Amino acid sequence: MYNKILLPIDLNHKASWDRALPTALVLCKTYDASLHVVTVMPDFGLPLVGGFFPKEFTDQAKKALTDQFKEFIKEHVPKDIKVQRIVVDGKPYEAILRVSKKLNVDLIVMASHKRKRLEEYLLGTNAMRVVQQSKKSVMIVR
Template sequence: MYKRILVPIDLQQDDRARRLGLNRAVELCRFYHAKLFALTVVPDMGMPIVAHYFPEDAGDKIVAEAETMLHEMVDSYIPDDIEVQHLVAQGSIYRRILRMAEKVDADLIVMPAHRMKLQDYLLGSNTAKVVRHAPCSVLVVRCDNDDCYELYEQNG
């Protein structure tokens, strides 16, 4: 059913939260013999007036560092039997996830969900925006406490 699975990864997230989404994506890749697309999104410099205060090559350095971190993380957590492609995008998180899902023709996006904060209810989280606008199915892997992470690690 699924042949191309996109998993957005927040490199700033704690290790357990990253593994939650990755573990579920790996399970699905194995079950469906799907290809995994590991994506991380880094911020851009925004408006030109903001970019003016950074060195000219700052954006390239940020992307290069994110790519290195993504490769290291994928090498640590994704088994060798899973075909994986590394993707780094720059810009608005949910927009880049949606754009990359279309670009790689993903038929499933696997996203871990965090505890909701007040600003998420007012502005909407990236996960909620992806769910509303995705061109494909979205699996939201939710876990709200440490017990859930421990249980998933034992059973997952």
């Protein structure tokens, strides 16, 4: 049923993977699917903030994040799971949608955090935006 499963995570927020990762792993084992774990790096090159950082900052930040990501996968994903690590930049929901389309995944498994109703109404969450805009199935894990 599923061949490729996308799991967006934020390495700095355990709630983004604490429950979603075990769910994705079970699905991968059940369907012999590959796991594609994506983490999104903020876009430091934006004109508004880009001037505050040295030119090499983005490359250094991406390398540090990639190293941290590699260790995370080694520690949390069993060796029998086919896994791909993906580091992208930009707005989280846009990056998730872009990666899911590029990889042609069958399912996106992601966490959702409880937020205030007014805040959801005004801003929306990344999970909600992915659900609304994705052409692929999305499983929200709470």
